Amino acid sequence: MIINIKLLSRFVIVIISMSIIFLGPSDRIYDLYEVGINKNLRIIMLATMSSYIVFTGVNLTKYKFFFGRFVYLFIFIVLLYSVYSPSLNTSLVMLSKAMLWTLAAVCSYRLRLFGRLNNEFMFRLICVSIIIGCASSLYTKFFGDLRTSQNVGAYGLIWLVPLLFVSSSKSIFIRNIMITIVLISLLLILKRGAIISFSVGGALYLIVDYFSRNNIKEKLSYIISLFFLVLSLILFVYWFRETLYQRFFEDPTQRDIFYSILYQNWVTSELVNFVFGFGSLSVVSYTAYYFGTEGLVAHSDWLQLTHDYGLLGILLLLYFYFTIIYLLFASLKVDLYLAKIIAFSFGAMVCVNIYSGQFFTPNTFLFGLFVGIVSADIEKGRGEF
16 A cells, blocks of 8 residues: 555646646647647546555545645535536536645645655656747747637746745755746736736735835845835836836736626525525526526636525635635745745735635646645644644
């Protein structure tokens, strides 16, 4: 049994490694050429992670994994609603996407806790993924058609950043080069949501970093460095003000109309729908009926969960935030470096939850990996493992 678990652990790491490269920000390149590698890899990854969890313990909170409580709740609710959905097959696909990133958190926690995911290996893997991800995102943006270039995997790039920080160890110079590459790529892609979430996450990182300084001299030098950073950003915005203005303010998104009809349909609904929502994929069904076209997802985790699961969905999202905040405060007592990275991820995720969808998106498994890894590092920092 021990040999089998070791072999299975290695196989899981191989599949995770392939998934980091092919399911992260580079996934859209396969849509461009209609290659089904991403779908097949998701199936293999889900089957492999499920097998690993079965062999190492089906209890998702095993080894004091606090985030496992959210995983239990999230999967249970999505599964329950999927079973009673009129579109069972499509709902089960949504369930598989929800399981992909939550089970990734469970697996990465256990692998990291027992020394299977070391920093050196992870750092090299993330650096390669960033280079491939940035190149494929830029290629898709400028050479893809409208269908593929609307979403160029920019959020996948963002979720690679905290993984880079966690695994960088002493490779600060290379880490900073990778972050610069990501930032330049985001600006060239001009994906509004990604730029906003990266900025908010970066601001929270800097705030925690500032308060982690021990004396006045360090804080003063930090403020001076921050001043020049802000000045550089102001100059950048000024030089590209016309392009940025057109992208952020003139390009229509229709999100205000879209969000309004979903919110009004929920808030004026009967009590049972107000509390428990309209069911799995109700957003897609309602938008198809309302617009008389193909149904659309909500492009907001808040509205997606609220319309589908009602107040239950809101509580689910709030509990998700609670688990991440719990990790943040736990890291403050163990490692301030981890606290800064968690603050970045939390800020970015809060933004993305508002104006995009991440809970049922394949590249969110990168965020799941991050949650599992930092949770394991916190537990090891406590000296309990």
